[in-house]
Amino acid sequence: MSNLNFISTFYPPRHLILHLFSALCIISSIPFSASEIKNTRIIEDSRPMILFERFGFGADGHVAIAIKNVSWKSKQQNSELDPSSMGFFLLRELSYPKILNESEYTDSFCIVSSRYVELIFKFEQLYPDSTYNGSVIVEHPDEYSLVFGNCQPEYEVSMDVHTEMYNVEGGRKDFLPAGQTQLPKLYFLFFLVYTAFFTLWVSVCIKQSPTVDKIHIIMGALLLVKALKLICAAEDKFHAGHS
Structure with a gap:
């Protein structure tokens, strides 16, 4: 009889289990992690540098970027306007001191033209309809920041930007x-380990039901x-990596 009382105490009613399971399924279907596919709207922005995102690239990293509705x-x-003074590039954190030093000793310095950045494209490469769609391969694995540079701060830029950053495996x-x-x-793997521990714990608690207390149920x-x-x-x- 004591075993039956313990089991009825330890296990919630069946309808409660079904409700909890349904809630878990709904929650798990929501993509909490944002994958590296982003759409950004820039409106009349004159900042010299606009950081979009950071990403760690492997041996076969890619950056795809598409922009439209470009105006200034x-x-x-x-x-x-000098279109070559605006553009997108990748920047390593280790390159910051080098760029700072270069800016101090270079006349009319423009970060878009710096030799320490991985240039993606400049505005002089925009299509006639003020759009661009292209991709580049990251040759040196590292963590990079995707940045838009504007070396003419007197200009305010507006555009719709679609970016994809990924590795190919x-x-x-x-x-x-x-x-x-x-x-x-x-x-x-850790889910399987904890599930095994939980199953073992339930088995031990059932066998030792006379000595089981609430603290054991909480554990x-x-x-x-x-x-x-x-x-x-x-x-x-998994969803973030494949979406």
Whole structure:
């Protein structure tokens, strides 16, 4: 009889389990991690540098960028736009001191033309309809920042920007940064470990039901919550890497 009382206490009613499982399915279907596919709207921005995102590239990293609805206007009436003074580039953190030093010893310095950045394209390469669509391969694996540079601060730029940053593994795109590509498998492995511990804990508690207290039930619940958290994290990272 004591075993039956323990089991009825330890296990919630069936309808409650179904509700919790349904809620878990709904929550796990929501993509909490944002993949490296982004759409950004820039409106009348005159900042010399606009940081879009940072990403860790592996041996076969790619950056794809598409812009449209490009327009600009000057704060000064007689200024003339130089399209080569605006553009997108990749920047390593290790390059910051070199660029700073270059700016101090170079006349009319423009970061878009610096030899320490990985240039993607300049505005002089815009199509006649003020759009651009292209991609580049990152030759040197590292963490880079995607930046828009404007060396004519008297001009305010507006545009719609679509960016994709990814590594290619096994012939498919992986939108997780280098170093995180194995996280879905790792999270799933730990989910299996915690599930095994939870199953073992329930088995021990049932066998030792006369001595089981609420603290033991709480410990089992913590194992279950941790296992569910890990499987959700695995699904989340998997979705981010493939979407």
